[in-house]
Amino acid sequence: MQALQLRPAPRQVLGEHHEVLGKALLDGVNLAVWQRRLPPQVEDFSRLLLAQPQEVAETLHIEVGEDESLRMPALLPALADFHGHAAFVADVRWLVEAFACLLDARRVGLRLRSLSQPMCPRFHVDHVPLRLISTYAGVASEWLEEGGMDRRRLGEAQAEPRDGERIQRLDAGWVALAKGEKWAGNEGAGLIHRSPTPPPGERRLLLTLDWLA
Numbered sequence: 001m002q003a004l005q006l007r008p009a010p011r012q013v014l015g016e017h018h019e020v021l022g023k024a025l026l027d028g029v030n031l032a033v034w035q036r037r038l039p040p041q042v043e044d045f046s047r048l049l050l051a052q053p054q055e056v057a058e059t060l061h062i063e064v065g066e067d068e069s070l071r072m073p074a075l076l077p078a079l080a081d082f083h084g085h086a087a088f089v090a091d092v093r094w095l096v097e098a099f100a101c102l103l104d105a106r107r108v109g110l111r112l113r114s115l116s117q118p119m120c121p122r123f124h125v126d127h128v129p130l131r132l133i134s135t136y137a138g139v140a141s142e143w144l145e146e147g148g149m150d151r152r153r154l155g156e157a158q159a160e161p162r163d164g165e166r167i168q169r170l171d172a173g174w175v176a177l178a179k180g181e182k183w184a185g186n187e188g189a190g191l192i193h194r195s196p197t198p199p200p201g202e203r204r205l206l207l208t209l210d211w212l213a
Contacts, residue, residue, distance in 0.1 A: 009146040010179075010189040012168075022102065024130065024177035030191045031143065031178050038136070038173035042091045045084030046136035049076075049114070050203050056114035061212070063107055064100045072096065075112070088136075092207065095175065099132050099209045102177075107213040116203045118195035122155050125190030126180035129211055133176045138204025140170035143178075143193040154192065169196070 012031040013023045024032035038046070049056060056076075063071040075089050092110075100108055113119075115138075123144060133141055148166050153159035161167060170176055178191040198204050 007189075010186075010191075012143075012145065012191075018098070018175075021098065021175065021177050024179065025102070027185060029179070030186060030189055031176060033170065033177075034175040035171070036173055036175060039087060039091065041084040041087035042136070043173070045082060045088040046205050048082060048084065049079070049088075050137050050205055052079075056112055056205065058110070058112040060110040061107060062096055062100075062110060064105060068097075068101065070096060070100070075110075095132065095134065095207070096209060099177075099211075103130065103211050105211050105213065109210040109212045111206075111208045111210075113206050114203045115195070115206055116198055118197050119206075120195045121197065122157065123149055123160055123192050123194045124154050125151075125192055126178065127182055127190075128180040129183040131178050131180060131211075132207075132209035133170075133178055134174065134207045135170065135172050136205040136207060137172055138202060139196040139198050140172055140174065140204070141176065141193055142196055143168050143170070143191055146189075149192055151188070151192070 008028050010030040011028055013020055013029055014033040014035055016035050018034050021032050021034050023029050058075060060073050072093060075092060079085050096108055096110065135141065145168065149161055150159060178193060179186045181187055181190040
């Protein structure tokens with residue numbers, strides 16, 4: 001009888017160079033994080049954007065041509081005259097290009113949101129193949145190493161870890177590629193994560209990219 005092959009526990013990889021994002025494609029890795037520092041103009045524009053009274057709620061479907069060119073609709077066109085807008089859009093475009101190239105994607109879904117409340121306050125897994133998550137300003141996403149919570153009890157408030165030292169946190173500007181349950185071979189190993197709660201009176205600026213086709 002052939003011995004049962006046990007799958008190793010999912011692991012996470014963090015690094016200070018963008019090349020670390022490629023490790024998200026490796027078997028057994030359910031999170032790759034580029035611990036980058038935002039360019040000053042991008043950081044300034046992000047804070048300026050959150051200082052505006054209106055909410056940010058941008059949703060774009062971006063097509064990728066056979067020649068790898070992006071057909072990307074205008075992002076935040078009403079703010080084109082704001083200092084740092086061009087740098088911010090260029091930064092987002094670079095992330096879309098990198099994401100599409102990494103996955104050989106032909107369609108990418110982009111969401112840019114300002115949030116004063118957590119979108120997903122309980123620890124959970126995403127039912128997607130792979131998602132890019134980056135907080136441009138404000139508190140960033142939280143996640144757990146494997147074993148930090150019983151996967152069978154995801155969504156239960158009483159099962160959430162109470163020891164703050166077990167909760168890992170991203171920083172503003174960092175770029176994360178998180179595997180979900182629909183990545184082939186990652187079933188039952190999607191990254192366990194949740195949205196943070198911003199301090200009273202504050203918001204966060206969150207970018208997510210999804211692989212649509």
